Amino acid sequence: xxxxxxxxxxxxxxxxxxxxxxxLISPGLLVLTLFFAxxxxxxxxxxxxxxxxxxxxxxxxxxxxxxxxATVLSAYWPELLRxxxxxxxxxxxxxxxxxxMAYLVAVRLRERTLLxxxxxxxxxxxxxxxxxxxxxxxxxxLADEGFIAQxxxxxxxxxxxxxxxxxxxxxxxxxxxxxxxxxxxxxxxxLGRLDTRLLEASADLYASxxxxxxxxxxxxxxPGIFAGTLLTFIPAAGDYVNSALLGNNRDTTMIGQVIDSxxxxxxxxxxxxxxxxxxxxxxxxxxxxxxxxxxTKELM
Amino acid sequence: xxxIGRWLIPVIGGAAFIYLLVPIAYIFVFSFNDGGRANLQWQxxxxxxxxxxxxxxxxxxxxxxSLQIGVVATVIATALGTGIAIGLVRYxxxxxKLTDVLIILPLATPExxxxxxxxxxxxxxxxxxxxxTIVIAHVVxxxxxxxVTVRARVSSLDSRLEEAAADLYASxxxxxxxxxxxxxxxxxxxxxxxxxxxxxxxxxxxxxxxxxxxxFPKFIYVSATRGIPPQANVIGSAMFIxxxxxxxxxxxxxxxxxxxxxNA
Amino acid sequence: MTTxxxxxxxxxxxxxxxxxxxxxxxxxxxxxxxxxxxxxxxGTFFALLxxxxxxxxxxxxxxxxxxxxSEGSISIGGQDVTALPSHRRPVNTVFQSxxxxxxxxxxxxxxxxxxRKKDKxxxxxxxxxxxxxxxxxxxxxxxxxxxxxxxxxxxxARALVNRPQVLLLDExxxxxxxxxxxxxxxxxxxxxxxxxxxxxxVTHDQEEAMTxxxxxxxxxxxxxxxxxxxxxxxxxxxxxxxxxxxxxSNLMRGTVTGESEGMLSVNVASHTILLPVxxxxxxxxxxxxxxxxxxxxxxxxAVAGDNQLSGTVIDVSFTGTTTEYLVEVEQVGPIxxxxxxxxxxxxxxxxxxxxxxxxxxxFGLAGDESVNAGVES
Numbered sequence: 001x002x003x004x005x006x007x008x009x010x011x012x013x014x015x016x017x018x019x020x021x022x023x024l025i026s027p028g029l030l031v032l033t034l035f036f037a038x039x040x041x042x043x044x045x046x047x048x049x050x051x052x053x054x055x056x057x058x059x060x061x062x063x064x065x066x067x068x069x070a071t072v073l074s075a076y077w078p079e080l081l082r083x084x085x086x087x088x089x090x091x092x093x094x095x096x097x098x099x100x101m102a103y104l105v106a107v108r109l110r111e112r113t114l115l116x117x118x119x120x121x122x123x124x125x126x127x128x129x130x131x132x133x134x135x136x137x138x139x140x141x142l143a144d145e146g147f148i149a150q151x152x153x154x155x156x157x158x159x160x161x162x163x164x165x166x167x168x169x170x171x172x173x174x175x176x177x178x179x180x181x182x183x184x185x186x187x188x189x190x191l192g193r194l195d196t197r198l199l200e201a202s203a204d205l206y207a208s209x210x211x212x213x214x215x216x217x218x219x220x221x222x223p224g225i226f227a228g229t230l231l232t233f234i235p236a237a238g239d240y241v242n243s244a245l246l247g248n249n250r251d252t253t254m255i256g257q258v259i260d261s262x263x264x265x266x267x268x269x270x271x272x273x274x275x276x277x278x279x280x281x282x283x284x285x286x287x288x289x290x291x292x293x294x295x296t297k298e299l300m
Numbered sequence: 301x302x303x304i305g306r307w308l309i310p311v312i313g314g315a316a317f318i319y320l321l322v323p324i325a326y327i328f329v330f331s332f333n334d335g336g337r338a339n340l341q342w343q344x345x346x347x348x349x350x351x352x353x354x355x356x357x358x359x360x361x362x363x364x365x366s367l368q369i370g371v372v373a374t375v376i377a378t379a380l381g382t383g384i385a386i387g388l389v390r391y392x393x394x395x396x397k398l399t400d401v402l403i404i405l406p407l408a409t410p411e412x413x414x415x416x417x418x419x420x421x422x423x424x425x426x427x428x429x430x431x432x433t434i435v436i437a438h439v440v441x442x443x444x445x446x447x448v449t450v451r452a453r454v455s456s457l458d459s460r461l462e463e464a465a466a467d468l469y470a471s472x473x474x475x476x477x478x479x480x481x482x483x484x485x486x487x488x489x490x491x492x493x494x495x496x497x498x499x500x501x502x503x504x505x506x507x508x509x510x511x512x513x514x515x516f517p518k519f520i521y522v523s524a525t526r527g528i529p530p531q532a533n534v535i536g537s538a539m540f541i542x543x544x545x546x547x548x549x550x551x552x553x554x555x556x557x558x559x560x561x562x563n564a
Numbered sequence: 565m566t567t568x569x570x571x572x573x574x575x576x577x578x579x580x581x582x583x584x585x586x587x588x589x590x591x592x593x594x595x596x597x598x599x600x601x602x603x604x605x606x607g608t609f610f611a612l613l614x615x616x617x618x619x620x621x622x623x624x625x626x627x628x629x630x631x632x633x634s635e636g637s638i639s640i641g642g643q644d645v646t647a648l649p650s651h652r653r654p655v656n657t658v659f660q661s662x663x664x665x666x667x668x669x670x671x672x673x674x675x676x677x678x679x680r681k682k683d684k685x686x687x688x689x690x691x692x693x694x695x696x697x698x699x700x701x702x703x704x705x706x707x708x709x710x711x712x713x714x715x716x717x718x719x720x721a722r723a724l725v726n727r728p729q730v731l732l733l734d735e736x737x738x739x740x741x742x743x744x745x746x747x748x749x750x751x752x753x754x755x756x757x758x759x760x761x762x763x764x765x766v767t768h769d770q771e772e773a774m775t776x777x778x779x780x781x782x783x784x785x786x787x788x789x790x791x792x793x794x795x796x797x798x799x800x801x802x803x804x805x806x807x808x809x810x811x812x813s814n815l816m817r818g819t820v821t822g823e824s825e826g827m828l829s830v831n832v833a834s835h836t837i838l839l840p841v842x843x844x845x846x847x848x849x850x851x852x853x854x855x856x857x858x859x860x861x862x863x864x865x866a867v868a869g870d871n872q873l874s875g876t877v878i879d880v881s882f883t884g885t886t887t888e889y890l891v892e893v894e895q896v897g898p899i900x901x902x903x904x905x906x907x908x909x910x911x912x913x914x915x916x917x918x919x920x921x922x923x924x925x926x927f928g929l930a931g932d933e934s935v936n937a938g939v940e941s
Contacts, residue, residue, distance in 0.1 A: 021391025025399070028380035028443060032402050035440045036414075039421035043413075046420045097316045104313030113558070117551040121544060122317060127497040128543030129324055132520045133536040136528060137323035137330075140340060180320060230408075238410020241503055245524055256412040256504070263416065263508070269423070276416040280409055287408050463630050464663035466650035468677035468722065475651075478676075482667050 040280070047273035058267040068274045076258050076275060080282070083255040086168070086243075087236035090175035091183075094232050095225065097176070098183035102224070103217075106191035123188070126181055135174055135245050139165055142246070171252045174242035179235060183228040190224030191217075226294055230287065237283060255279055324540060331533035339530045349530040353538075356529035362519035363535055369431070369515065370500040373438035377499075378492045380439070381446025382484070388447075389454040406444040414441055415508030422509060429511030437509045438502065442495040449494060453487025497543075580641030580654070580729035581606050582627065582762060587636035589622050589786075596622040598786040600636070604730075604779070609756050609763045611777035613770055615809065615938075619786040620766045624732050627764065629653045640729055651680070656723035657732040660739075662715045664707035670694065670718050671703040677726040693725035694718075696755070713744045720752070724759065733765040737772065749776055770810050774798065782806050784938065798856075802845055804929055807854050809938035814899045815854045817935065820847060827923060833895035837871045837926060844928030852929040859925040860901040862889055862917055869920025873899065877915045891917055 050063035073080075105123065109116040126134070142148060142164040152158035164170055194217065202212040218225075240256030247253070255275065262272035333339055334346035354360035388399065406414065418437050419429075427433060457480065465475035503517040510518060516535070520528055584602040588595070597619040604610045612620040625631040627638060629650030637646045645653050656677065664673050675690035683689065694700045697717035707715055716736060723731055733752075737745045753776050756763045767773050773780045774794040781791040782805070790797060790806045801807035804815060818832035828839045830853050841847055861867050866874075875893035882888075887910045888902040899919060903910075911917050 018391060018393060021387045021393055024383040024387035024391070025393070028384040028447075029399060029402065031380055031436075031439060032406070032443065035418060035421065035436055036406055037402060039417035042424050043417035043420045046424070097312065097319070100309045100312040101316045104309050108309060108313075113555055117548075117555060119317065121547040121551060122321065124547055125540055125543050126320060126324065127494075127501070129327065129540035130517060130520060130532075130536045131501045132503055132517045132524070133327055133528070133532060134323040136520065136524050137326040139524075140330075141322065141326055143340075145341075177319065177323075180316070234408055234410055238412040239504070240412065241521065245521075256410070259412050259416055260507070263419065269420070272416060273420055276413045280413045283410060284408060458661070458663070460659060460661055460663045461665060463650070464657070464659055464665070465676070466630065467628055467655070467657045467659075468726070469651045469680035470676070471651050471680075474680060479665060 043273050044277055046269055047277050049270040049273075051270070058269070060269055065270065068270045069278065072262075072271045072274045073278065076255065079253050079255045079258050080275075080278065082253070083237050083279075084282070084286070086172050086175060086254060087233050087239075089172050090179065090236045091229050091233045093172070093176040094180050094183040095229060098180055098228065099187060099221075099225070101180075102184045102187035102191050102221075106188045107194060107196065110196070120188075123181055123184055131178060132241060132245070135178065135241055138170070138174055138177065139245050142170055165246055166249050166252070168247070168252055170246040171243045171254075174246040175236045175239060178239075178242065179232040182231040182235070186227040186231065187221055187224035190221045194220055222294075230290070234283060234287070238279060324537075327533045328537045328540075331530055331537045333530050333533075335527075335530055339533065340527050349534045353531050353534045356531045358514065358519055358523075359516075359529060359531045359535060362514040362516045365431075365514060366500050366516035369434055369438060370496045373435050373442055373499045374492050374496040376435070377439045377442035377446050377495050378488060381443045381491065381495075382450050382488055384443075385447045385450035385454050386480075386484075389451060390459075403444055403447050406441055407448070411441070411502070411504040412508075415505040418505070419508045429509055430513045433509045433511075434506055434513060434515070437505050438499040441502075441505060442499055445498065446491040446495055449491040450484065450487050453484050457483055580762060581639075582730050582764065583639045584623070584627070585637055585639075587623070587626060587633045587638065589619070589626060589631065590634045596786055597626070597633075600786075600788065602781065602788065602791075604762060604764065606641075606762055607760050609753065609765065609776060609778045611765045611767060611773035611780045612783055613767055613773040613780055613810070614783035615768055618783045620768075620783045621734060623783070624657070624734050624764065624766050627730065628655055628657050628732055654729040655732060656726050656728040657734060658716075658719045658723045658736040660735040662707075662719040662736075664715055664718055664722070666707055669704050669706060670699065670710070673707065673718060674722045674725055676722065681726070689725050690721075693721040696724070697721045712739050713748065716740060716748065720755075724755070724761075727759075728761065730762045730764060733763060735767055736765075737767075737769075745772070752776065774810070780810075782809060784809070800843060800927055801854070802929070803937070804852060804854075804933040804935060805938035807927070807929065807938070808936070812857055812900060813854045814857060814860075814901075815852050815929070815933075815935040816896050816899075817850065817931070818853050819850055823847070828928065830928070833893075835871075835873055835896075838923035839926040839928045840924055843924070843926065846928060846930050850931030852931060852933050852935060854927045854929060855921050855925055857888075857900045857902060859921045860899070861920050862891070862901050862903055862911065864911060864915060864917055866918045867920045870923035871921050871926065873919045874916065875899065875919070877911050877913050877917055880910065880913055882910075889917070891919060893919070 045062065046060075047068055048062075048064050048066065049060040049068075050065045051059070052061050101123070105116055105119045109119065140146060144163055144165070149158060149162075149164045152164070153160055153162065158164070198216050198220070199212050202216045203209075207215060238256050240254055240260060243252050243254040243257055259272050259275050259279070262268045262275065330339055330342070331349055332345050332347065333342055334344040334348070335341065349355065384399075384403070387393075388396075415437065418433070418440070422429060422433050461479050461483070462475050465479045466472070470478060501517060503521055506515050506518055507521070516532075520532055523529070523532075582602070582604040584600055587597055587600040587602075589597040600619075600623060612623060614620045622631060626633050629645070629648060629652075633646065637644055639645060640654060665676065668676070671687070671690055671694065674693050675686045678686035678689055691700065691703070694703055697720055699714060699717055699721070702710060702714065707718065710718065716739070719736065736752075737748050740748060749772060752763075752765075765773070765777060777794060779791065780794050780797055782789045782797065784805050789803045790801065797806060798811055801810065801813065804813075807813035807815060816832050818830040818837065820828050821831045821836070822829045823841065826841050828841055828844055828847060830837045830839050830851060832853060837853055839851075839853060844851065855871075861869060866872070873893045873896065875891040875896075877889055878892045878898065879890035880887060882905075883902075884905070886902040886904055888900065889911060891899045891901065893899055901919060
């Protein structure tokens with residue numbers, strides 16, 4: 001087809017426009033490059049540092065010690081797997097709890113604006129009360145001498161010497177709790193746009209409520225579910241506040257705790273860096289597979 | 301089956317809301333505890349904590365730090381992120397794919413890795429950890445959220461409105477300030493609020509890059525083992541109430557506007 | 565509506581000539597407008613008519629300065645504006661989507677252009693503009709609170725108050741329902757007559773173009789097929805596209821066999837059809853011969869007329885005032901026509917009928933034309 005011919009003015013205008021674009025983007029891009037991209041490279045480099053013979057604690061020199069990876073993997077693979085396992089359970093639970101919440105607020109209460117507004121406020125508000133304070137509150141609520149543990153013991157669901165805290169249950173519950181709003185809000189945003197007349201149309205075309213749900217509601221809220229699961233899984237996998245406060249024993253240690261302690265207690269920078277890098281790459285791989293499998297274009 | 305759906309959703313949803321609010325209620329109740337420093341057991345009702353929230357000095361000091369960092373990091377992240385969001389949607393340029401990756405990647409990176417890599421960078425540069433390094437770290441992780449939020453708004457903005465402005469004698473600058481910016485403002489404000497909330501509440505990244513500098517979440521985490529002073533509960537509850545009021549006011553305004561529309 | 569002249573006697577500015585010369589617009593993968601030559605005299609209500617994708621909207625956007633032509637120049641009132649950015653052109657547009665600013669009140673929307681031009685009386689003029697379109701009572705509403713017709717009128721007022729030399733209308737009535745559309749057509753025409761501006765109206769609705777415009781240009785594939793007053797275009801189309809897009813036509817293929825007294829004899833499937841030389845694009849060889857349906861008389865007995873055909877009724881539809889027929893003429897194809905319902909017994913499907921029309925209603929097109937060009941499916 002014909003080649004595009006442009007006047008000088010047009011080319012000049014285009015250039016000017018492009019220059020505006022560059023002015024807009026450059027500062028932020030610079031920050032992301034210097035303090036995100038570059039640090040990741042530094043992290044990678046540091047994960048290969050070696051400890052010279054007779055060095056003091058915390059003294060390392062640049063090197064190419066691939067065995068750092070083997071060392072930390074063989075020592076900490078259970079924590080790594082546990083992190084993904086806990087994050088997965090928490091994500092599924094958050095979805096199971098979060099979807100009805102989002103549906104309730106977005107669809108069921110659509111006509112009742114005031115109630116809808118109040119519940120929406122309650123959904124957003126936890127963002128503004130300290131996350132650690134709330135986790136600590138759970139710890140105290142679930143404490144051995146607390147009301148819930150005592151009642152469970154009284155009705156013999158919990159054995160007399162049983163605990164609620166310092167268990168995988170408490171950690172997963174904490175993760176689910178803390179990332180629940182990240183699951184609910186994207187689904188809410190999606191369901192908020194769901195046209196309920198589609199459900200009527202579906203019912204009119206002989207679909208049972210369950211069929212309507214699986215064939216209409218679910219597919220239409222898929223982008224929200226997709227975003228919500230990612231926003232829950234990724235931070236949950238790297239979290240260590242819940243496992244530290246609600247768990248804090250060998251059965252509940254997550255990889256974040258290990259990285260933290262290798263950096264600050266053991267002062268093993270290469271090991272900690274290697275673990276961080278492994279965590280980052282594993283999540284990227286999992287997320288990529290997930291996006292390939294279920295992803296929609298709308299997200300990116 | 302239809303009936304099950306009828307009550308199942310309100311029941312699960314309702315229970316979930318209780319689940320969401322129980323710890324907040326607990327924090328609120330225990331902000332009135334006359335429990336001294338530990339605040340683990342209910343010792344009796346008092347208003348002292350509310351009347352004197354700085355009774356435990358470390359609480360207030362760390363709170364002020366967190367507020368400062370939150371504001372500074374939010375202003376920077378919102379400004380830079382908004383620029384990128386507009387630039388990405390509206391302008392063509394090279395390395396677009398790479399830029400996209402650079403924006404999405406921080407969102408797909410757990411905080412512990414972000415924190416660790418920045419720490420590695422700061423150690424490498426020999427920078428002293430403290431206020432500045434925390435602000436930088438917060439700007440980085442808040443910026444991606446700002447970009448995603450504002451970009452959605454820019455994409456949904458009808459570019460024909462800007463054409464209409466140009467057609468009505470508005471220079472590009474006037475068109476931006478009179479049309480584009482006001483229409484993006486709700487998105488930018490939402491992004492800034494989100495950014496502030498995330499910065500204020502961040503623990504993991506901060507913990508890696510703060511050295512001995514105390515922030516509010518860090519203070520609570522550190523004191524969690526020996527008991528958090530009830531004044532911290534006062535702060536937590538007060539923040540929640542303020543946030544609640546802000547969101548409620550926002551809701552009332554949009555509710556009124558909606559009503560107005562319906563009556564028109 | 566009260567006349568505009570009563571309110572703005574001092575500021576009536578006549579429109580200006582619009583001249584497009586050699587305008588082309590090529591995009592990366594296709595060419596939207598090709599070598600367009602157009603002169604619209606001042607004060608004309610000019611319609612650009614064509615199917616979607618014919619280049620009419622691109623042409624409009626180039627006049628507005630929202631798109632730069634790849635070649636050629638645009639001048640308004642003798643001044644070359646090709647290099648001027650949109651906001652410096654004495655042109656305003658009523659957009660198809662209206663493009664009202666959602667965050668501003670109706671009044672602020674209307675005052676927008678005047679304020680940009682630093683007009684001291686911006687607010688007063690905007691109020692007068694709203695009065696013109698009878699929306700003063702809604703001045704403080706937001707656009708979202710208005711109906712489609714009201715939004716359209718705000719968009720019109722917003723463009724008109726600036727007294728542009730040329731007002732562009734980009735299918736501004738497309739979103740309105742039929743009744744409102746007719747009403748707005750009349751109002752628009754009236755306003756144009758009152759203010760005397762040059763209006764360029766882009767539309768794909770041929771009826772709208774014909775009722776409103778002084779001059780209609782039919783566009784197809786980036787070119788103007790034919791231009792002229794609506795009646796002239798309708799009565800004497802020069803291309804098959806115009807014949808079919810503007811109203812309906814019966815087109816048939818034939819060969820010119822002779823000429824006498826200014827009449828061509830055309831052999832159409834062994835029938836001799838007369839065609840005035842003055843109405844033929846081509847006067848020898850293969851031609852396409854056309855006649856408008858309403859020019860044909862239909863009856864069950866032979867009727868008087870220069871040109872005669874007969875065939876079998878294959879479709880009858882009753883529309884109230886008329887009955888439409890489709891008559892299959894052997895070797896010629898289906899011919900459409902209709903008759904007024906004046907109490908006569910209509911022909912039935914399968915009946916043999918006779919068709920006739922006067923020679924001066926025939927028109928002749930080039931023989932290489934497709935008889936289906938511009939038929940709306």
